Amino acid sequence: MNNIIFQIYNRIRRHQKVFFGFLLLAILAGGLTIRNLEFKENITALAPDHVEINVMSQIFAHSSLMDKIVISISCADSTDYQLMTNYADLLYHQMDSAFYPKYTKEIRASMGQSSMIESMDFMFNHLPVYLSDSDYLLLDSIINQENISKSISADYRALMTPANFGFKKFIQRDPLSFNRFATSQLQKLRAVNGFELVNNYIFTADKTKLLFFVELNNSQQTNLVGEFDQELKQIIDRLNQQDFYKKIKVAYFGGPLVALGNAVQVKKDIFLTVSLALVILILLISFYFKSKRSVFIIFTPTLLGAFFSLAFISLIQSDISIISLGVGSVLLGISVDFAIHFYSHYRQSQNLDELFKEITQPILISALTTSAAFFSLVMLESKVIGDLGIFLGISILFSAFFTLFLFPMLLPKNNSINQPKASVLSTNFIDRLAHFDISKSKFVLLTIIVLTAVFLFLKPQSKFTSDLSSSNFMSDELKQAEAEINQIIGLDSARNMFVASQGKTIDEAIYKNEQLQNKYLNQIDVNQLSKYQINTAALIPSKELQRQRIAKWNSYWTDEKKAQLIESVRTEAATYGFKANAFSAFENWISSDFQIFEATENPLYNQFVKDFVVHVDSQVYVLVQLNVLKDTAKQNTIIDIIQNSPAQIVDKLYFTQLLLDQLKIGFDKLAFYSLALVFLILLLSFGRIELAIISFAPVSITWLWILAGMKFLDLEFNIFNVIILSFIFGLGIDYSIFYMRSLILQHQYGENKAPVYRASIILSALTSLIGIGVLIFAQHPAMRSIALMSVLGIASITLITFTFIPAAFRWLTEWKMGRRHKVITLVDTLSSLLFFSMYVGGALALTLLVPIFVIFPLPKKIKKNLFHQLVRFFSAHIFLHPTIPIKIVNEYKEKFNEPAVIISNHQSVVDVMLMLLLHPKILIVTNERVWKHWLWGAILRYADYYPAFAGHDYMLDDIKEKVGEGYSLMIFPEGTRSFNGDIKRFHKGAFSIAKELNVPILPIIIHGVNETLRKGEFFLFSGKITMKIMQRIPLSELPYDESIATVAKVMTKRCREQYEIVREEYAGVDYYKTQLLRNFIYKGPILEWYFKVKFAMENRYRLFNQWIPRDAKIIDLGCGYGFLDLMLAMISPKREIIGVDFDEEKIKLAQHSAIRSESLNFVHADVTLFPLQNADVFLILDTLHYLPAEKQMALIKDCILHLNPGGKILIRDANTDLKDKHKSTERTEKWSTGIGFNKANYSDLEFVSAALIEQVANENGMQFSILDESQRLSNLVYELKAAVFNKQ
Secondary structure, eight states, X not given: OHHXXXXXXXXXXXXXXXXXXXXXXXXXXXXXXHHTOEEEOXXXXXXXXXHHHHHHHHHHHHOSSTTOEEEEEEESSTTOHHHHHHHHHHHHHHHHHHHTTTTEEEEEOBOOHXXXXXXXXXXXXXXXXXXXXXXXXXXXXXXXXXXXXXXXXHHHHHHTSTTGGGTHHHHHHOTTOTTHHHHHHHHHHHHHHTEEEETTEEEETTSOEEEEEEEESOTTOHHHHHXXXXXXXXXXXXXXXXXXXXXXXXXEEEHHHHHHHHHHHHHHHHHHHHHHHHHHHHHHHHHHHOOTTHHHHTTHHHHHHHHHHHHHHXXXXXXXXXXXXXXHHHHTXXXXXXXXXXXXXXHHOOOHHHHHHHHHHHHHHHHHHHHHHHHGGGGSSOHHHHHHHHHHHHHHXXXXXXXXXXXXXXXXXXXXXXXXXXXXXXXXHHHHHHTOOGGGOHHHHHHHHHHHHHHHHHOOOOOBOSOGGGGOOOOHHHHHHHHHHHHHTTOSSEEXXXXXXXXSSHHHHHHHHHHHIIIIIHHHHHTTOSSEEEOGGGGSOOHHHHHHHHHHHHHHSOHHHHHHHHHHHHHHHHHTTOOTTTTHHHHHHHTOOOOOOOGGGSHHIIIIIGGGEEEETTEEEEEEEEEEESOHHHHHHHHHHHHTSSSEEEOHHHHHHHHHHHHHHHHHHHHHHHHXXXXXHHXXXXXXXXXXXXXXXXXXHHHHHHHHXXXXXXXXXXTTTTTHHHHHHHHHHHHHHHHHHHHHHHHHHOOOOHHHHHHHHHHHHHHHHHHHHGGGGOSSHHHHHHHHHHHHHHHHHHHHHHHHHHHHHHHHHEETTEEOSSOOOXXXXXXXXXXXXXXXXXXXXXXXXXXXXXXSSSOHHHHHHHHHHHHHHHHHHHTOOTTOOEEEEOTTOOOOOSOOEEEEOOOSTTHHHHHXXXXXXXXXXXXXXXXXXXXXXXXXXHTTOEEGGGOHHHHHHHHHHHHHTTOEEEEOTTSSOOSSXXXXXXXXXXXXXXXXXXXOEEXXXXXXXXXXXXXXXXXXXXXXXXXXXXXXXXXXXXXXXXXXXXXXXXXXXXXXXXXXXXHHHHSSHHHHHHHHHHHTXXXXXXXXXXXXXXXXXXXXXHHHHXXXXXXXXXXXXXXXXXXXXXXXXXXXXXXXXXXXXXXXXXXXHHHTOTTXXXXXXXXXXXXXXXXXXXXXXXXXXXXXXGSOHHXXXXXXXXXXXXXXXXXXXXXXXXXXXXXHHHHHHHHHHHHHHHTTSSOOSXXXXXXXXXXXXXXXXXXXXXXXXXXXXXXXXXXXXXXXXXXXXXXX
């Protein structure tokens, strides 16, 4: 992939004028499409698609009730309400003339006399619709004769007063005060809030404060709210400068003012922090890169990425949330890392070929993982978050594209850029810091492990604040006004909740509101769950209720009852001298045909109800206000009641909690799918689940650290800082990918590129910390929370990346003795856990059984025999392991029925169990450490195994007794484990004991254990174990007559010879396949895949191992990655091999192989120019067709000249005579060279025929034969064999 990208870049660079022309056209076209894109500011689009949230969002957005500004006027002389009303008159008129209609929709300061009379008249003219069933009981009392008399008498007295002119009209129309039923409804509304009308103004009950209510035209436009706020302050200041108003104090508060305060503070904070960040970033980048243009070009890919992302979005949708772009612009800092990494590596080496190899893969993987995570945001049912995901995902991909194909052309050339030579490294603090590998500090590693363990033990939970107001910024003046207003309207100890009834028309909504009142709201009232309720819709009954009540009125007032009432009123009126027609208006009214009215025709609608009605598209909502104590239990009970009703609770606290709950559910689901997708991409990119886990782990650990940090700092997640998590995790994945790339390169070639990668990561972390961390200086709580989250997260992810990833990778590929011949895999890890859990579990079980065996009342011999059977059973079951097959070779049918001294080479701690699984009557001689071990010491002592440290004399009598019982004694005569498997010198002890006991010696050869469990390492690797049981050796066949030392030497020699026989027989291509495969693990998925395919096609190089002598000197011309040479060298260390290839990258990788022995070397050279040495075997495999014909023949002849007597040349290449097969071969080879996988010094491929090879062989006196033919391709293996005496 690196080669392909670099080839594309080279083509673009060669035609860069065309490229820049297309880029300019694309920018112009993109600009035109972006012009058609609508940028929406609707914050409600942030909410996920949820029924309750959608309803509340719409109501909040369209309700004037939610965004009113309350103005409070008070006086130092609290009883001087007249002064307050005079002040209010002036303030109202000045506000009305200054603000309407530019800023205000309505200023409700007073209720005029005419409005009240109009409302009273309307209610009286439609009185039947305001009468409840209980009112008719009172009506019965009012119209009895006695009360009629009292009413007429009261009317008469009222008319006799000096102010009778004010009552005459009302008395004539309503002599019996029927209107009391209507006025009681209004009285309820006034009393419920504790407000009173004084001089037509709204006062608190104690008449100390006068209230205004202001509804703005557009409360969402903070610039207009700001102008309103400033002009209102000026009006108040002018009025308060007058002497008689100096005692007046004015406070005002409302949602639009909070929004204004937030907007103003955010602008101030952004100006401060962005300015500060820009200055620091310019200085940092300029200082690090020592280039003036670096500041400008480093942001170019990101800016172009964002631009083309917008252009692309404009093609697939008509609008985008401005909020998405705002948040996205912050998160786009991730894509700046691409340019930072590229530029940082460019400082080190301006060789673009090498640079693309180092940087292409991590940029592509990072772009894929990050964009995939952002695209996953579309899964959330939120328009804002979905737009954010699309914008960021596309931006990241475009940014990666421009980083790889445009950015290199913008970089300074040659001497114009700072390269970090020794002098620079001594002054550049980032480079100096990058050269320090903190992962090698045991103290740092231990600290991180301990802290992570502590955090894991504490189990910190993520806490989301449900109080969004805590994230608001309010000045001290605004906070004071809020407290005062809340105290006035009772929100200091309580809060308002609303209940919405929905209908397609206002009448339908009112009808549903009436049903809600009867069935549910009354239940709240009865249970005293709210302090009071305000249901203004009761003043405008639904048409259905009007019909019912008018019908009730008509059924109540029969013609007889009407006539009787009119007669009674006339009679009583005459008593007081009223004229006969004095109450004709009343008589006409009582005989009226009352009609149903529309809600909006009612003057009460505009005066009281309008604010509680919300129109949203084709739906109408009628609100009921509940004043609820700040009692969570009562509030939850109310919510439960309303949720079981057809209505909708409308409450900002409930809305916030529901919103966070839904977002949390969505984010949890999103986190699972997006992180799973990121993990999958990492897995496919690295080709190994182990590297994917290691790269992914820092994000998981950082999440734990963030939770713990927030707990200790007493911080909570909110809707603002939680979004920054995606930025932090994106950085974490990015850092992991780049750091992992440096480790893979070092594992491949042995070149320590980590400081370069660390430097770019440090620079990225610093720029991110500066860019977002400066928000810590902001005054706005939300911005400060983002800063704290960023500092905590970025610092954690950087520290953990720099420690965990290299430490984990080193554990996979290295150990205390150097590089691993077999790297650790996940299968090894799981199998080790299984093995050692069984090992420890079995040992503990046997240890616990020891005291039971001691006290159990059975004969000692029976107990010992039974215990030995259990030990054997335990040992055998431990080795029932799927990844470690054991082969026991027993050619002489040894049954261990007769005593013997068993000797064996010693490779691992598990050798003891290998011996024990053979037979229960085998006693082990062990060392002091094992004999006293806490886990298995008790087992060994009870089983009568013998401590070597006690000496022969101490053991001999007991051993003789056991031998007499048929037991054999097992001793490892080397005395210690062999590191490399080679048998060390045997000590005399085992052979001396054999002589004392007069029993034969039984050698057992162990092979392969040292490759599964190495000395000095407690880890189990996959492998094959072979145990070969040799024939018993009678003492008479050994030179005991000379000395015990001579016997030891003879047995050492015999066992070494047998070990080589076992090794030659069983350690072939099948044995070493795992070791060879592990050599190419963690070096890139393509290489590992190529090796597996190649290895399978070559049948594990089985034939070449057979064709090539085990002690030959071999020169491999065109060795590639050295697969064959490494296999041949492992199988037989006696082979001396030189591998030569034109591809320097492959040679570096092969030479750095951990399994490469000293007898194997790889050389980078053109095979046609390489000075050949004399050799037994020349290999020219899949190489000739890369050379011109004349050089092909020259190379073969040169090999013939340097071939040792009896040597051979093995050539594999395509045979052009096999025309059908050859087409596939030619296509494959051209493709591999075309993408740069195979390199050639010559442009054209020239294939040869078998006939031509044979001709060359014949001409040079070589025996020619074809050894092998490919089934699918035209490749043949030719053998050119020299005579015993080569003809020069």
